[in-house]
Amino acid sequence: MKQQHFNQPIEECDLSLSSLFKHLTPEEVEKIILEKTQSSYKKGTYIYHEGNRITGCYLVMSGILKIFKTGIDGKEQIIRFAKPFDIIGFRSVLSGELACTTAKTLEDSTLCYIPQESLFYLVKNNGNFSLELLQLSCRELGEANEYITDIAQKTVRERLAEILIHLKENFGLDGDNVLQISLTREELANIVGTATESVIRLLSEFKSDNVIEINGRKIKLLNYKALVKIANFN
Amino acid sequence: MKQQHFNQPIEECDLSLSSLFKHLTPEEVEKIILEKTQSSYKKGTYIYHEGNRITGCYLVMSGILKIFKTGIDGKEQIIRFAKPFDIIGFRSVLSGELACTTAKTLEDSTLCYIPQESLFYLVKNNGNFSLELLQLSCRELGEANEYITDIAQKTVRERLAEILIHLKENFGLDGDNVLQISLTREELANIVGTATESVIRLLSEFKSDNVIEINGRKIKLLNYKALVKIANFN
DNA sequence: TCTCATACATGATAAATTTCATATTATTAC
């Protein structure tokens, strides 16, 4: 799939939808609105690449992205997902480092680009914004620590159950208890940190145990408590 | 070992030694100096515990601490170490969450406690300090992402080699190429995310291959390039 | 609707790693 994007001059992105921007003064909002650019991207588009310098961050207005690092033999390690009103890319902009991850859309998405100058301006001039952003990065750091411990100590089976729970909590279920985010087995493997075949086998196992029901990439949670138990006790 | 600490009224901790505080105005320095408390702690003392609320952060003036999470069956997962002029505990203070890790001294240490009120005051009133702290947490986030990918994708052997390199880079070598930080095999296992026996076996293997020399907990790096090769290619 | 590429599935190994058992050796506390 080719990378594509096109400006959307009509529906302007509403910054106030992100809790991060709630403390801005009207003047600051005015300033940022002039500096930001909203664009839409087709599914499968790369927003930025690991190792590149990035010049701003993106506020997700619609769609879902995967944020991943490329490890051994090009194997992706998915670090997290971004969904509407999440902000991505700010880590590299603020630390002044090259992007440590790649961001790719999993669905058609609309992002609002905020140039680094605007971001630095707000950080320096609005203590509340700065604190909010600091809190965001601290929460992400806590999640990363949790992730490290899980990968290091839990079995693949436990981690897979945990990821299903995590996906439910972050993206929700439709009316029929089906996970609203749909990932390939390979992508699931790239979150869990295992081989694709292992995910396939374990999902079949969960299915045999009536914990989930599988229909292609649609995963229906039949027994949430059992899943929690698998994730925590085995 | 019992937890102990005692105030040190004489040698006042010099904040300017930490790059984090370099942007403070003389008035801010004056204010913080009145609010902070310096204490010394014996080796093996817990500074804060995972799950507790903490009321301030600590600037390490001397000594080394391990920062870890407690996972399955009480097995520790070491997330990182803190050495002089590192700041610890700020993540939980700023995010307003409970401590997500436990901090324990590995040597007799001196810490400078900075109450959360002082920290918040600086974040809100000094944009440069705030940016500096934001950059710190963003850098830590980048390191955490790296760690996640390594644990998920590399073998235990590769990760152990990598940790030895990491310890060399962070704590240095003495005149005889011996790592200046001395850890038990169990602690090494708790960084790598493996069983203690595996670390013992792999260290013996590195020794047989003349990559390191072992003398109790002293690890001498004989062939750094070989170590880098093991960490990256196997 | 056909076709090609990709994703999914499953069995059979192979490899890596853990666990358990048991000595031996250091450290620490008294």
Added chain:
DNA sequence: GTAATAATATGAAATTTATCATGTATGAGA
């Protein structure tokens, strides 16, 4: 200094997980 405790070491077996091989199903694009 000595006893008690914790850490290190190593073998054998068990377990988990990855890899390889192969076949089927599915879906996107012509």
